Amino acid sequence: MAAEQKRVAMTGNEAVAHGMRQIDPDVxxxxxxxxxxxxxxxxxxxxxxxxxxxxxxxxESEHSAMSATVGASMAGARAMTATSSQGLALxxxxxxxxxxxxxxxxxxxxxxxxxxxINIHCDHSDTMGSLTTGWIQIYAESAQEAYDNLIQAVxxxxxxxxxxxVMVCQDGFITSHGIENLNLLPDEVVKEFVGEYKPEHYLLNxxxxxxxxxxxxxxxxxxxxxxxxxxxxxxxxVILDIAAEYEKISGRKYGLFEAYKMEDAxxxxxxxxxxxxxxxxxxxxxxxxxxxxxxxxxRVLRPFPAKELVDALSSVxxxxxxxxxxxxxxAGGQLFVEIRSAFYESDKRPxxxxxxxxxxxxxxxxxxxxxxxxxxxxxxxKGRVDELITHLDVRE
Amino acid sequence: MSxxxxxxxxxxxxxxxxxxxxxxAESSMAAGKYVQGFPEYGPERMGxxxxxxxxxxxxxxxIHSNVESPDVVMVLDPxxxxxxxxxxxxxxxxxxxxxxxxxxxEAKQKLGSDEFKVATVDASGISxxxxxxxxxxxxxxGALLKLVEILPFDEFLxxxxxxLSVKFRGRENIVEGNIEAMRxxxxxxxxx
Numbered sequence: 001m002a003a004e005q006k007r008v009a010m011t012g013n014e015a016v017a018h019g020m021r022q023i024d025p026d027v028x029x030x031x032x033x034x035x036x037x038x039x040x041x042x043x044x045x046x047x048x049x050x051x052x053x054x055x056x057x058x059x060e061s062e063h064s065a066m067s068a069t070v071g072a073s074m075a076g077a078r079a080m081t082a083t084s085s086q087g088l089a090l091x092x093x094x095x096x097x098x099x100x101x102x103x104x105x106x107x108x109x110x111x112x113x114x115x116x117x118i119n120i121h122c123d124h125s126d127t128m129g130s131l132t133t134g135w136i137q138i139y140a141e142s143a144q145e146a147y148d149n150l151i152q153a154v155x156x157x158x159x160x161x162x163x164x165x166v167m168v169c170q171d172g173f174i175t176s177h178g179i180e181n182l183n184l185l186p187d188e189v190v191k192e193f194v195g196e197y198k199p200e201h202y203l204l205n206x207x208x209x210x211x212x213x214x215x216x217x218x219x220x221x222x223x224x225x226x227x228x229x230x231x232x233x234x235x236x237x238v239i240l241d242i243a244a245e246y247e248k249i250s251g252r253k254y255g256l257f258e259a260y261k262m263e264d265a266x267x268x269x270x271x272x273x274x275x276x277x278x279x280x281x282x283x284x285x286x287x288x289x290x291x292x293x294x295x296x297x298x299r300v301l302r303p304f305p306a307k308e309l310v311d312a313l314s315s316v317x318x319x320x321x322x323x324x325x326x327x328x329x330x331a332g333g334q335l336f337v338e339i340r341s342a343f344y345e346s347d348k349r350p351x352x353x354x355x356x357x358x359x360x361x362x363x364x365x366x367x368x369x370x371x372x373x374x375x376x377x378x379x380x381x382k383g384r385v386d387e388l389i390t391h392l393d394v395r396e
Numbered sequence: 397m398s399x400x401x402x403x404x405x406x407x408x409x410x411x412x413x414x415x416x417x418x419x420x421a422e423s424s425m426a427a428g429k430y431v432q433g434f435p436e437y438g439p440e441r442m443g444x445x446x447x448x449x450x451x452x453x454x455x456x457x458x459i460h461s462n463v464e465s466p467d468v469v470m471v472l473d474p475x476x477x478x479x480x481x482x483x484x485x486x487x488x489x490x491x492x493x494x495x496x497x498x499x500x501x502e503a504k505q506k507l508g509s510d511e512f513k514v515a516t517v518d519a520s521g522i523s524x525x526x527x528x529x530x531x532x533x534x535x536x537x538g539a540l541l542k543l544v545e546i547l548p549f550d551e552f553l554x555x556x557x558x559x560l561s562v563k564f565r566g567r568e569n570i571v572e573g574n575i576e577a578m579r580x581x582x583x584x585x586x587x588x
Contacts, residue, residue, distance in 0.1 A: 141460075177434060178433070179422070181430050181431060281458055365462070
């Protein structure tokens with residue numbers, strides 16, 4: 001039975017800050033960066049009002065923020081930080097260290113374009129660049145999902161079969177600074193759901209001393225990486241189990257992805273985060289006109305649900321995969337190449353087309369998304385895709 | 397009005413358009429609506445032209461892009477009419493509400509279009525008299541509530557009093573000044 005929830009109107013950042021308040025982590029170390037700033041600002045007020053017991057360290061850079069968070073986590077604390085864009089970039093070397101130490105840190109990331117040129121608005125270039133750092137990545141369409149994902153992320157990260165850090169991503173400004181409806185769980189329900197953090201191994205455990213961060217050369221580095229990969233593999237089932245448990249307290253259903261009106265869809269768009277919401281409105285509109293269109297919104301990108309995505313997409317005849325980051329591979333964006341590669345073993349080979357869109361906050365409206373569905377219809381008619389990669393709404 | 401009401405606010409940085417879109421979203425949510433309220437973030441400078449948006453409806457709202465075809469346009473600074481295309485995308489049966497001392501007929505002439513309903517209210521004058529400062533956002537909300545069905549005005553005022561009491565804790569005169577400004581604009585707004 002789902003708990004009685006508080007109906008509120010707030011921004012995605014405020015929702016995440018309230019999630020952090022309810023989680024009440026032992027340590028938060030953070031440095032401000034637009035558009036992440038007010039997560040920590042709201043949270044700092046909870047600290048100063050005595051609403052949480054967290055030790056808040058306001059450090060001098062994101063490199064220090066991540067380092068301090070790792071240090072706290074290794075000492076045995078439940079530790080969190082939050083960042084965006086350049087801040088995530090500055091954390092880079094520590095991101096790899098976090099995952100190799102198996103530090104179950106949860107970090108809200110408010111997606112923002114990387115410089116240059118300097119830009120404060122949303123795209124996914126920051127987290128797309130960190131797909132190889134060994135972090136689990138979960139993406140949110142709305143403030144509600146950002147809040148729900150954050151609470152689930154604590155359990156995913158700390159699960160003994162996983163023990164990996166988790167990035168909880170939402171779109172900068174679009175959901176982080178836009179006010180919308182959501183439901184907050186009661187504090188005690190969240191507290192009970194996340195439970196007390198009881199690490200098996202930690203530095204301050206004098207009964208069972210461990211070493212953290214030793215040299216690991218040719219004889220053991222491979223094994224460490226293999227174990228990380230195994231943990232990432234385990235995460236897939238754990239994410240589903242935690243989602244099922246979360247559904248019981250919240251009434252909200254989560255999986256590795258969301259399939260929207262995909263049952264008999266002939267054409268589908270695959271897109272992350274807030275744009276998936278805009279695409280849902282287009283799907284509804286086209287469905288009302290009798291067009292068989294659907295939407296697939298990946299929620300989890302690491303681990304990458306390759307098989308599950310192929311299963312969900314293989315009955316479709318034409319797919320547009322929309323990437324909100326340029327990778328300069330010239331062979332397509334990150335989501336595109338991974339999904340396309342996942343289809344290699346499949347008997348079914350739908351037409352597949354890539355769109356690079358929304359860079360640096362370029363507004364993506366129902367009009368652009370309608371155009372993508374129309375492009376797919378044209379490709380189906382011809383039986384081929386003429387232009388593999390299209391930069392949506394670009395001036396040449 | 398269709399099921400989903402879309403509003404675009406035009407103002408200059410500092411006039412409180414973002415606050416107005418936030419307060420409208422919060423009070424409409426409290427009345428049971430599904431809402432969005434968000435500014436178009438750009439170079440946020442005092443005095444620079446800015447836009448903010450609202451979506452208000454009876455069903456969950458999933459669209460996450462700017463409002464392109466508003467039902468209602470709110471203009472907090474009359475000097476924006478001209479330099480900014482304030483009626484861009486406004487639905488043919490839509491309404492534009494302008495903070496100005498001009499009559500709606502005069503404002504209509506200035507806009508040079510017969511396509512839309514035009515309303516005017518001297519929100520700056522009302523604000524100056526009621527609050528002692530030219531912050532036209534709250535009286536403009538009063539005018540909006542008169543002309544567009546969102547929630548009952550009394551309920552809206554009660555919600556606003558609650559919200560403003562938190563925002564201006566201990567400054568009762570500012571809260572009441574804003575309430576009076578909204579009430580006056582509700583009475584004084586004129587539709588052509």
